[in-house]
Amino acid sequence: MDLRDDETDRLFPVLDPPPGGLTRLRARIRQDRRRRTASWGLVTAAAGIAALVLAVLVLTPAPRKIRALPGLESDLLAIQLGIVDPPREPVSVRPDLRNEFAVRRIPTTDERVVFYLVGSRSGGPASPPEGGEL
């Protein structure tokens, strides 16, 4: 349907577009296709990384709880009830040093924690020999 007449022909002459339009369009389409391919590559890579992270999270076993050594609680109870003897004091002064050093056990609120106070009988600084036993 041609809606034009003489009046509109005069008002609106038909202009030619600048040359090379189709060539430009082809280049734009090629560029657009490349850009889209590149962005699909990025999306695929991101999805791959996300899947990998998810797989690691799902397949990694949960950390095990740290439990007390087996039998410790029952041993303490047995000591408290007098069924078994308490262990020997782990810190003691060697017989040949007993005139020089003294060891005193400091009680704490936790039976499983024991402090030892090591002091010099002469009043000087206590410097016990290496090796644990005084």
Next chain:
Amino acid sequence: MTAFGEVELEALYERLEKPVYNVVYRWLWNPEEARDVVQDAFVRLWRMRRRIELATVEPLVYKIALNLARSRLRRRRIIRWVGFDAVAPTLRDPQDVEAGVARSEDQARVREAVLALPDDLRQVIVLCEFSGMKYEQIAEALSIPPGTVGSRRHRALTKLRELLA
């Protein structure tokens, strides 16, 4: 649905480049910008190719092109308002000056008159004059009833005659 590939796009471009350019030019009044908008419209059409029906693609091309032209005009107005574009457009080819001073004056008057039209009348008149589409297709491109196309065209021409008298 008919396949819409690169061959179909190029055929469509060859058929519609000139009318779409003329429609967009009467919106922007700048050859380079009009050319860019036509290109942008066809690139957008290419991106939408899987969702469109080739048989009814023509109104869609004009719809996209007009939307892009309107956006560009808005952006230009904002830039001008902010003051980044202080330089007035100039005629590039000296032959234009020699060949058509009178014609340029006429065209300037037409341009002012067309720009004075409200958007709804302007888009109808440019589509009626350049697209070669039927009223039904123009109505589809503008999302208005077909009867409104005729009445708006009549009102636009009346207003143009008044402005150019």
